[in-house]
Amino acid sequence: MLAACLEFLGLALCVTGSLLVMVACGLPMWKVTAFIDSNIVVAQTIWDGLWMSCVVQSTGQMQCKVHDSVLALSQDLQTARALTIISAVLGVAALTVTVAGAQCTNCIKDETVKARVVHAGGVIYIVSGLFVLVPLCWMANNIIVDFHNPNLPPSKKREIGAAIYIGWAATALLLLGGTLLCCSFSQGVRGSYPIKYAPTKTITANGDFDKKHYV
Numbered sequence: 242m243l244a245a246c247l248e249f250l251g252l253a254l255c256v257t258g259s260l261l262v263m264v265a266c267g268l269p270m271w272k273v274t275a276f277i278d279s280n281i282v283v284a285q286t287i288w289d290g291l292w293m294s295c296v297v298q299s300t301g302q303m304q305c306k307v308h309d310s311v312l313a314l315s316q317d318l319q320t321a322r323a324l325t326i327i328s329a330v331l332g333v334a335a336l337t338v339t340v341a342g343a344q345c346t347n348c349i350k351d352e353t354v355k356a357r358v359v360h361a362g363g364v365i366y367i368v369s370g371l372f373v374l375v376p377l378c379w380m381a382n383n384i385i386v387d388f389h390n391p392n393l394p395p396s397k398k399r400e401i402g403a404a405i406y407i408g409w410a411a412t413a414l415l416l417l418g419g420t421l422l423c424c425s426f427s428q429g430v431r432g433s434y435p436i437k438y439a440p441t442k443t444i445t446a447n448g449d450f451d452k453k454h455y456v
Contacts, residue, residue: 245344247425248359252339254418255366259332261411262373266325269295269305270402272384275395290404291322317383321376325408328373332415335365339422356425363422370415377408 269290288295295305308314311322341348342358349355381401388398 244356244425247421248339248343249345251363251418251421251425252336252343254414254421255332255339255363256336256418258366258370258411258414258418259329259336261407261414262325262332262369263329265373265404265408265411266291266329268402268404268407269293271321271380271404272399273402275388275398275400287399288402289399291318291325317376317379321380324372324376328369331365331369331372335362335369335419338362338365359425360423363419363425366415366419366422370412370419373408373415374412377405377412381405 267290269288269292271291272289274285274287285299286297288297293305293307295303297303308318311319314322339359339362340346342355342362344355349358384399384401387393388400390398
C-alpha cells in the first residue's frame with residue numbers, strides 16, 4: 242500500500258514537472274527588459290525566449306518574431322533549446338515506463354520486474370530534471386553577469402524572466418517525484434512478500450457454491 246502511494250505521488254509530481262518543462266520551453270519570457278537608471282520609464286517591454294522575441298507596447302499590443310536562424314543564436318540559447326526538448330521527450334518516455342510498471346496496471350505480471358521498471362522510470366525522470374536544470378542555471382548566470390557588466394548599456398541589460406522560474410519549479414518537481422519513484426523500489430516499502438488474493442468462489446448451476454471450496 243505504501244509503495245502504491247509513493248508511486249502515485251511521485252508520478253503526479255513528475256507529470257506536473259514535465260508539463261511545466263514544456264510550458265517553460267514555449268514561453269518567450271526567458272529574458273525580460275531590466276528597468277534601471279534612465280530605463281525606468283519606457284514605452285515597450287522586450288521578451289527574449291528560446292523560439293521568439295516579443296515586444297509588448299505600453300498600450301498592451303504585442304508583436305513577436307520567431308528566430309529565423311538557429312546558428313545566429315547565442316550558444317546558451319542553442320543549448321537551452323536542445324536540452325529542454327530532450328528533457329520533455331524523456332518526460333514522456335518516463336511516463337510510459339512508469340505506467341507500464343505501476344501497481345495499478347497489469348502490463349507486467351511479475352512484481353519484481355514491475356518494481357524495477359518503476360525504478361527505471363524514476364531514474365529517467367531525475368535525468369530529465371538534470372537536463373533542464375543545466376540550461377536554466379547557465380542562462381540565469383549569463384543574465385546576472387551581463388546585468389552587472391558596466392560596459393553594457395542599460396537598454397541591453399535583461400532580468401531573469403518567468404520562464405526560468407517555472408523551469409526551476411519543474412526541475413524541483415521532477416527530482417522530487419523521481420526520488421519518490423526510486424524509493425518505492427526498496428524492499429522495505431514493498432514488503433517481503435507480494436500480496437496474493439484468494440480465488441473467488443464459483444456458483445454451480447443449482448445456485449449453490451462449489452463444494453471444492455469447503456474442507
